[in-house]
Amino acid sequence: MSDVIIIGAGPAGLAGAIACAENGLRVTVVDEFIKPGGRLLGQLHQEPSGDWWNGIKEAERLHQNAMNLSVDIRCGVSVYNLEKCSQNWNVHTSIGTLTAPFVLIATGAAEYPVPVPGWTLPGVMSIGAAQVMTNVHRVQVGKKGIIIGANILAFAILNELQLAGINVERIVLPEKNPNSQKAGEPEEVLKSLLHASHLAPSPLLRFGSKFMKKDWIRKMGINFYPKNGIKINGTPLQLRKAALEVIGKDQVEGVRIADTDANGKVIPGTEKIYEADFVCIAGGLYPLAELAAVTGCPFHYVPELGGHVPSHSETMETPLDGLFVAGNITGIESGKIAMAQGITAGLSIAKHAGKGKNNINNKLQQAVQNIRTVRQNAAIQFNPDIDRGRSKMKQIWEDQHNNNNQTQEKIG
Amino acid sequence: MTNFENMVICRCEEVTYGQLLSTAAEHKCTARELKLRTRAGMGFCGGRTCRVSVDKIIESVSPDITPGDIPLKYQPPVRPVTFGTVGEKK
Numbered sequence A: 001m002s003d004v005i006i007i008g009a010g011p012a013g014l015a016g017a018i019a020c021a022e023n024g025l026r027v028t029v030v031d032e033f034i035k036p037g038g039r040l041l042g043q044l045h046q047e048p049s050g051d052w053w054n055g056i057k058e059a060e061r062l063h064q065n066a067m068n069l070s071v072d073i074r075c076g077v078s079v080y081n082l083e084k085c086s087q088n089w090n091v092h093t094s095i096g097t098l099t100a101p102f103v104l105i106a107t108g109a110a111e112y113p114v115p116v117p118g119w120t121l122p123g124v125m126s127i128g129a130a131q132v133m134t135n136v137h138r139v140q141v142g143k144k145g146i147i148i149g150a151n152i153l154a155f156a157i158l159n160e161l162q163l164a165g166i167n168v169e170r171i172v173l174p175e176k177n178p179n180s181q182k183a184g185e186p187e188e189v190l191k192s193l194l195h196a197s198h199l200a201p202s203p204l205l206r207f208g209s210k211f212m213k214k215d216w217i218r219k220m221g222i223n224f225y226p227k228n229g230i231k232i233n234g235t236p237l238q239l240r241k242a243a244l245e246v247i248g249k250d251q252v253e254g255v256r257i258a259d260t261d262a263n264g265k266v267i268p269g270t271e272k273i274y275e276a277d278f279v280c281i282a283g284g285l286y287p288l289a290e291l292a293a294v295t296g297c298p299f300h301y302v303p304e305l306g307g308h309v310p311s312h313s314e315t316m317e318t319p320l321d322g323l324f325v326a327g328n329i330t331g332i333e334s335g336k337i338a339m340a341q342g343i344t345a346g347l348s349i350a351k352h353a354g355k356g357k358n359n360i361n362n363k364l365q366q367a368v369q370n371i372r373t374v375r376q377n378a379a380i381q382f383n384p385d386i387d388r389g390r391s392k393m394k395q396i397w398e399d400q401h402n403n404n405n406q407t408q409e410k411i412g
Numbered sequence B: 001m002t003n004f005e006n007m008v009i010c011r012c013e014e015v016t017y018g019q020l021l022s023t024a025a026e027h028k029c030t031a032r033e034l035k036l037r038t039r040a041g042m043g044f045c046g047g048r049t050c051r052v053s054v055d056k057i058i059e060s061v062s063p064d065i066t067p068g069d070i071p072l073k074y075q076p077p078v079r080p081v082t083f084g085t086v087g088e089k090k
């Protein structure tokens, strides 16, 4: 039997496994994908320092370290339920039930789409699917693409598609409606891109800050945004165009697009069909917390973290005995931060298991501090208000420990 | 507009935007009731794809709901499994 079962072999899960194993715990990691690495496997971008962040290499390094410490890693195994049974956690998987006193849930994030009429046609995919096809499976997604949705994830992956020689013709916004909300309002989108632009890793992503340093543009804002967009490495970002419908008979043939005003309202008579053979929808990411939910762990809604997150401390423990969380399940951030959180969770588990001798407390404090440092230097930040989100969660946790009458919300 | 109403939101159960809106309007649904009436979010993927959209639609039709209050419940199994697996017999 293992001491710890870790669900998810992404950066958080693997780093957690290494930290646990280094402190003498027996660790099993399960992941439903065919190989370890999680979302790292799709990542490739240039850091402000000029170095490249090559997710595949990072995944290999973590995998190798974990193997050297005799961590048992099982890929292709799905966890479908998680429950506490006296002292142990039962982890129900597609290969049977695994049992351990400690569980770390590191299941990452999921994408949400912005539905557009015609989005069920073959050739329409989420932007993350395009990333996986390109960087993991090395399949060319198409010859002529349109991205719907302008956010950091879309730019990061646009860059990767361009590096792979895949032609993306334009980025447009989804039509404004109750589903797309702010993602369909040019003014709001521009604002959020400007917030994030100083964090951007590559010259491509920094376009915004350069553009907006010109004060007059900042003042005029979206009203003077060029009609044909601003080119990002050759691909025009068209904030004043909205996708009304994906068209095609048996597969994507094009997108019906119209000009919009600053608020995203379609200007009648401007509709035009643009040819395409693939369409990527960039909605956004939310913490994939379904397994924490079925345990009955309390949740909190923190929009800066990407939605509903399981209640957790800075040392990655949940209110449930023996249950820990790390990585994007606690809030949407980049891979390096997930790794730093994984180390923290691993040390935290070691401490609860009575391992790591006297200096474990010191190590744990250092690991918590390290998360903050990594966050400050992060090249990609999905939400500009992440710090506020993290402080909210910390406050909630502390209040709850001082006062049991705090309101909690169960989604499990 | 009909184009928009015919747009599929829950792909697994093929529930359209129009169906969700008319059901919500007719029955003044909670999130849970809307899910049970339409089966949106109850298909193969367990709602991983449409959960956020369905939540937003509920928010837009019931303005007195704050986003923190309305998550759809999660139920095991969170992945599709065979009866054999759940029953621990293969």
Ligand SMILES: Cc1cc2nc3c(=O)[nH]c(=O)nc-3n(C[C@H](O)[C@H](O)[C@H](O)COP(=O)(O)OP(=O)(O)OC[C@H]3O[C@@H](n4cnc5c(N)ncnc54)[C@H](O)[C@@H]3O)c2cc1C
Pocket (backbone or CB within 6 Å): A007, A008, A009, A010, A011, A012, A013, A030, A031, A032, A033, A037, A038, A039, A040, A042, A043, A044, A077, A078, A079, A080, A106, A107, A108, A109, A110, A111, A127, A128, A129, A131, A153, A156, A157, A285, A288, A291, A326, A327, A328, A329, A333, A334, A335, A336, A338, A380, B078, B079
């Ligand atoms: C589409 C997409 C693109 C992204 N692009 C970038 C990027 O370019 N740069 C960047 O810094 N960050 C990116 N991110 C953010 C990314 O989530 C983090 O960088 C980082 O990978 C999070 O690490 P993690 O360990 O928390 O989760 P992940 O890396 O997502 O790993 C979670 C693992 O858990 C497994 N899992 C989930 N549920 C189960 C289950 N029930 N049973 C078994 N296994 C399960 C998954 O298969 C997965 O391998 C992206 C995220 C997504 C979703």
